[in-house]
Amino acid sequence: MCTYATVTTEITGSAKGPGGSWFHVTDATVYFDHPVHAMAEHTLNLDLAAPARGPGARVAVELTASAARALVVAIEAALASAPPALLID
Amino acid sequence: MRAHTVMIDGDGGDKVEAYLAEPDGEGPRGGVVVIHHMPGYDRATKEMVRRFAELGYDAVCPNLYWREAPGADPADAAATVRAAGGVPNARLIGDVAGAASYLRGRPTSNGKVGVIGHCSGGRQSVLAACNIDLDAAVDCYGAFVTGTPPDDYPLKVTNLVDQLPQLRAPLLGLFGKEDKFPSPEQVVELDEILTAAGKSHEFHSYDDAGHAFFAVDRPSYRVAAANDGWERIAAFFAAHLGSN
Numbered sequence: 142m143c144t145y146a147t148v149t150t151e152i153t154g155s156a157k158g159p160g161g162s163w164f165h166v167t168d169a170t171v172y173f174d175h176p177v178h179a180m181a182e183h184t185l186n187l188d189l190a191a192p193a194r195g196p197g198a199r200v201a202v203e204l205t206a207s208a209a210r211a212l213v214v215a216i217e218a219a220l221a222s223a224p225p226a227l228l229i230d
Numbered sequence: 231m232r233a234h235t236v237m238i239d240g241d242g243g244d245k246v247e248a249y250l251a252e253p254d255g256e257g258p259r260g261g262v263v264v265i266h267h268m269p270g271y272d273r274a275t276k277e278m279v280r281r282f283a284e285l286g287y288d289a290v291c292p293n294l295y296w297r298e299a300p301g302a303d304p305a306d307a308a309a310t311v312r313a314a315g316g317v318p319n320a321r322l323i324g325d326v327a328g329a330a331s332y333l334r335g336r337p338t339s340n341g342k343v344g345v346i347g348h349c350s351g352g353r354q355s356v357l358a359a360c361n362i363d364l365d366a367a368v369d370c371y372g373a374f375v376t377g378t379p380p381d382d383y384p385l386k387v388t389n390l391v392d393q394l395p396q397l398r399a400p401l402l403g404l405f406g407k408e409d410k411f412p413s414p415e416q417v418v419e420l421d422e423i424l425t426a427a428g429k430s431h432e433f434h435s436y437d438d439a440g441h442a443f444f445a446v447d448r449p450s451y452r453v454a455a456a457n458d459g460w461e462r463i464a465a466f467f468a469a470h471l472g473s474n
Contacts, residue, residue: 145350145374145387147312170313175349175442177269177305180449182441188309196302196310 147172153230156189156200164198166191176203185209231283233276238332240292241324247293247300248329249276251283258340260365260471261333263326264291265347265354268312270304271295274447278346285464287471288333292325316387319357326358342471344399346463347372348444353390359401360393366470368402368463371441373411376419394423400430402466404459406439406452434462 148171156166166189176184184203191198204212220228233251240246249271253259262282266275271293282289294317299307311317330343344366347355352372359367369375374389401424405417412420417435424431436443436455443452444459 145316147316149313168313170309172312175267175269177308182448182450188313190309190313192310192313196299196306199306199309201305201309 146174152189154189158200159197164191164194166198166200168192173206177201179203179205181205231280233280233283236290236332238290238292238328240296240328241321244297246325246328247271247296248332249279249291249293250288251280251290252288252336252338253283253286255338257288257338259338260287260340260467261330261336261343262287262289262467262471263329263333263343263345263358263364264289265322265326265345265351265358266291266294267348268308268350270308272304274445281460282467285467287467288336288338290329290333292329294322294325317354322354323358323361326354327362330362330364340472342366344368344467344471346370349373349442353387356390356397356401357393359399360390360396362398364399366402366467367397367399368404368466370404370444370459371406371409371412375412375416376423377412377416391423394420394429395427397424397427397429400466400470401432402462403431403433404444404462405433405435406441406443406455407435407437408440411441432462432466434459 150169152169154166155163157163168190170188173185187202189200231253236248236250237245238248264279275291279289279291295307295311299310333343342365345355345358345364346368348370352369353375355367356369356375374387376389376391407414421433439452439455442448442450443455445451
């Protein structure tokens with residue numbers, strides 16, 4: 142099915158995108174739905190994008206549900222391992 | 231056969247890109263509007279458009295994401311529109327109406343136009359047929375034609391139950407028995423609503439098939455269901471669009 146569910150959040154950082162160029166990303170879109178490329182019926186899809194630069198300014202990731210959960214754990218672990226003083230934006 | 235890109239008048243008179251495939255010969259013949267799925271105006275959808283030309287119809291697929299992402303890669307366009315909240319129902323209806331008008335205005339037209347969509351496009355095919363004068367509609371496993379999402383489900387989509395009594399065209403529905411959305415129970419509900427409303431419809435549900443069984447480039451592809459489904463579609467359109 143198409144879940145239609147979409148979660149968005151503002152972000153700040155950089156991503157390496159089309160043509161191998163780095164660009165500043167401002168928006169993340171997260172949804173669990175049909176992938177374009179991954180060989181699964183549904184995946185956790187993550188877009189890191191800069192809408193102001195047009196639709197092509199996007200880094201897309203499609204992960205199985207278990208892979209997405211593992212990534213969340215890894216991200217949290219990496220953040221937890223850093224000295225708190227370094228985690229201030 | 232010829233296949234190429236054209237510009238049509240979509241909702242509100244907006245110029246919208248569309249992919250047209252047309253058989254050789256002068257006609258007259260029926261037309262088919264193909265509604266692309268949520269992943270966009272992509273290669274797989276254009277292959278279906280050409281297949282309808284091979285079946286003898288003028289077929290056109292409007293790019294529903296043209297306004298937000300003209301010329302973009304289909305996946306990028308889909309992501310952009312999704313992040314912006316998706317395609318509004320009213321705009322979808324206007325774009326399909328524009329595509330149907332474009333087909334009926336062609337010198338090859340016999341005046342009859344059908345619509346077909348898969349997945350999100352299946353729901354939109356029914357939506358269009360409830361609001362536009364069309365001669366046939368095909369819903370391939372569209373979710374949320376019937377069925378009520380859970381209260382905590384963050385959907386931006388509603389079902390079409392309140393619109394089904396105004397369905398204006400015979401409906402062919404093709405579903406997988408292993409699909410969860412639409413589930414077999416939701417297909418039964420749709421069948422019962424249309425029967426109670428006296429609406430012409432024909433449903434087929436396939437064993438060993440779930441969602442997206444027509445998609446030849448996905449692991450969900452089921453050759454037996456897809457082959458039979460294509461035969462059902464060809465027979466349904468031949469009966470209602472009078473191409474022969």
